[in-house]
Amino acid sequence: MSDGKDYKAENIKVLEGLEAVRKRPAMYIGGTGKDGLHHLVYEVIDNSIDEHMGGFCDTIWVTINKDGSVTVRDIGRGIPVGIHPTFKKPALEIALTKLHAGGKFEKSAYQISGGLHGVGVSCVNALSTNLKAVVRRDGKIHQMEFNIGKPKYKLKIMGKCDKKDTGTEITFHPDKSIFSTVEFDFNVLKKRLQEIAFLNSGVKIILEDMRNGKKELLHYEGGLMQFAEHINKNKTALHKPVYFKRENADGTVVEVAMQYNDGYNENIFGFVNTINTTEGGTHISGFKTALTRTINDYANKKGMLKNIKLSGDDVREGLTAIISLKMREPQFEGQTKTKLGNSEMKGTVDSIVSVALAEFLEENPGISKKIADKSVSSAKARSAARKARDLVRRKTIVGFSGLPGKLADCSSKKTENTEIYIVEGDSAAGSSKMARNKEFQAILPLKGKILNVEKSNPTKALSSDEIINLITAIGTGVKENFNLAKLRYSKVIIMTDADVDGSHIRTLLLTFFFRYVPELIENGNIYVAVSPLYRVRKKKDYYVYSDAELKRTIARLGGGDVQRFKGLGEMNPQQLWDTTMNPKTRILKKVNIEDAVLADETFSMLMGDVVGPRRRFIETNAKIAEVDL
Numbered sequence: 001m002s003d004g005k006d007y008k009a010e011n012i013k014v015l016e017g018l019e020a021v022r023k024r025p026a027m028y029i030g031g032t033g034k035d036g037l038h039h040l041v042y043e044v045i046d047n048s049i050d051e052h053m054g055g056f057c058d059t060i061w062v063t064i065n066k067d068g069s070v071t072v073r074d075i076g077r078g079i080p081v082g083i084h085p086t087f088k089k090p091a092l093e094i095a096l097t098k099l100h101a102g103g104k105f106e107k108s109a110y111q112i113s114g115g116l117h118g119v120g121v122s123c124v125n126a127l128s129t130n131l132k133a134v135v136r137r138d139g140k141i142h143q144m145e146f147n148i149g150k151p152k153y154k155l156k157i158m159g160k161c162d163k164k165d166t167g168t169e170i171t172f173h174p175d176k177s178i179f180s181t182v183e184f185d186f187n188v189l190k191k192r193l194q195e196i197a198f199l200n201s202g203v204k205i206i207l208e209d210m211r212n213g214k215k216e217l218l219h220y221e222g223g224l225m226q227f228a229e230h231i232n233k234n235k236t237a238l239h240k241p242v243y244f245k246r247e248n249a250d251g252t253v254v255e256v257a258m259q260y261n262d263g264y265n266e267n268i269f270g271f272v273n274t275i276n277t278t279e280g281g282t283h284i285s286g287f288k289t290a291l292t293r294t295i296n297d298y299a300n301k302k303g304m305l306k307n308i309k310l311s312g313d314d315v316r317e318g319l320t321a322i323i324s325l326k327m328r329e330p331q332f333e334g335q336t337k338t339k340l341g342n343s344e345m346k347g348t349v350d351s352i353v354s355v356a357l358a359e360f361l362e363e364n365p366g367i368s369k370k371i372a373d374k375s376v377s378s379a380k381a382r383s384a385a386r387k388a389r390d391l392v393r394r395k396t397i398v399g400f401s402g403l404p405g406k407l408a409d410c411s412s413k414k415t416e417n418t419e420i421y422i423v424e425g426d427s428a429a430g431s432s433k434m435a436r437n438k439e440f441q442a443i444l445p446l447k448g449k450i451l452n453v454e455k456s457n458p459t460k461a462l463s464s465d466e467i468i469n470l471i472t473a474i475g476t477g478v479k480e481n482f483n484l485a486k487l488r489y490s491k492v493i494i495m496t497d498a499d500v501d502g503s504h505i506r507t508l509l510l511t512f513f514f515r516y517v518p519e520l521i522e523n524g525n526i527y528v529a530v531s532p533l534y535r536v537r538k539k540k541d542y543y544v545y546s547d548a549e550l551k552r553t554i555a556r557l558g559g560g561d562v563q564r565f566k567g568l569g570e571m572n573p574q575q576l577w578d579t580t581m582n583p584k585t586r587i588l589k590k591v592n593i594e595d596a597v598l599a600d601e602t603f604s605m606l607m608g609d610v611v612g613p614r615r616r617f618i619e620t621n622a623k624i625a626e627v628d629l
């Protein structure tokens with residue numbers, strides 16, 4: 001009798017658990033938009049990856065089906081199907097309905113993967129109108145189906161299979177009444193699955209989209225080393241990647257791949273239990289400390305440092321590094337919960353990296369020499385740049401305010417609500433000075449194209465007049481001297497002509513912002529003004545922003561005398577105000593970095609030395625850019 005009671009009580013608990021997930025989905029999967037939707041797939045695949053890490057599974061299939069559902073199939077051991085002693089139900093049913101069960105019954109092996117929220121497949125089940133699990137185990141094919149987490153029928157046996165044929169297949173239809181979109185994006189899945197494949201060397205992930213036949217095999221025997229090479233693929237790498245993997249006494253595993261390129265940027269990507277820690281954290285601090293100390297020690301021992309010390313920036317110039325940490329009970333902090341908070345990890349990573357890197361450097365003198373040379377030359381360039389900057393600062397013509405003479409500043413001195421328009425060309429600058437609201441809008445004219453900072457070292461970049469004007473007007477300083485508190489305007493708005501030159505200038509400016517003041521992009525201060533291409537006059541004025549819109553507008557109005565704006569300079573101040581500068585009517589695009597790896601890759605590719613990928617990118621994206629407002 002008492003068993004019967006427990007059974008009932010457990011049932012109620014399960015239903016309440018799943019109900020909580022449906023009431024507050026964001027608490028469990030981060031949101032109900034596109035990210036949350038794709039997160040469902042990551043929750044399911046995490047279990048398959050655990051099977052891979054245990055050595056039970058080498059291939060995982062992820063399929064976007066024609067009907068919009070997703071199937072994740074692995075050839076691991078298969079979710080257990082036996083009757084669970086406490087719950088008196090098949091373990092499979094418990095794994096899929098009980099919150100946090102996640103299929104892990106014994107806590108002995110700590111769960112290393114587990115998505116950002118690590119909530120398990122039961123959440124996916126609760127948020128799906130249909131979920132079907134097929135398990136091959138013990139020579140039988142088992143199946144169960146659910147509707148918003150509730151079993152549709154008891155576990156059934158569908159047939160026999162070979163005893164060696166084991167694995168789990170989960171197909172789910174996300175609930176339209178929960179998610180703002182239920183359309184899976186091949187590229188979003190590919191990006192995360194590729195990351196997973198790099199972080200779990202050897203695993204084969206086959207991603208297939210049955211809606212259009214796209215198919216991709218993600219498989220990297222080289223793991224993190226290949227990840228570093230992938231990030232450097234549009235750059236000139238200086239050596240084969242540095243690689244090491246160590247485990248300490250408490251079971252923490254630190255795995256690192258590093259490869260320097262001949263550029264000036266640092267790219268350090270951290271992962272904790274395969275979660276991308278975009279906000280950094282203690283593991284990254286520990287890595288940086290160890291890197292600076294170890295390279296200094298090495299270069300010193302080889303007699304390469306005469307009266308100089310390598311700074312952190314010196315040893316990280318041109319560095320691409322991936323730090324993958326596997327640990328128990330990580331604590332994630334920060335706005336997006338992607339910053340590792342465990343304070344002990346700074347010391348742990350520091351000591352592991354110090355020992356392992358020093359050993360690697362001793363054993364690979366060819367690579368070590370290249371790294372030490374790069375760091376020393378970067379230290380020399382940095383000191384030369386400082387001297388040049390001081391000189392330039394004294395030479396630059398600035399007004400009595402210490403601001404660039406070309407800047408038409410606004411009268412408000414508050415940062416909030418003030419804006420600076422970076423404007424291409426003198427005639428546009430003239431119009432915009434007349435058009436603006438002087439109270440809160442400042443204008444900085446640019447003389448044609450600014451320097452391509454992707455191809456110039458910091459010394460050269462920071463001695464260019466246009467760049468000095470830009471930095472002085474914005475107020476924050478750059479790179480290691482950046483200080484957000486000194487920002488002089490809350491919106492920095494790029495306003496260029498809607499033509500090829502304008503796009504080029506915009507890309508040059510974005511490259512500068514991304515490389516020298518990325519914090520401004522992360523903080524949401526950088527904008528691009530969108531100006532119209534045409535005016536259509538039919539009784540009143542209509543402004544249109546693309547050729548497609550022009551066609552539609554003329555059709556709708558039944559004609560009209562069309563004016564094409566070849567540049568911002570062709571608009572009179574009133575038109576410029578109405579279309580591009582009036583906060584009530586203008587269109588501003590906010591610049592953000594959704595994906596740092598991809599952004600870095602794209603800037604290197606667009607602005608760097610290698611030509612082939614750039615041509616392909618322009619060919620495939622020209623059409624998108626044209627219509628994408």
Ligand code: 0RA
Nearest residue numbers: 047048051076077078079080103168
């Ligand atoms: C618990 C125990 C065992 C396997 C699994 C869970 C498991 C879960 C998932 C979810 C997707 N694919 C999966 N594959 C395996 C091992 C049980 C045993 O000892 O055989």
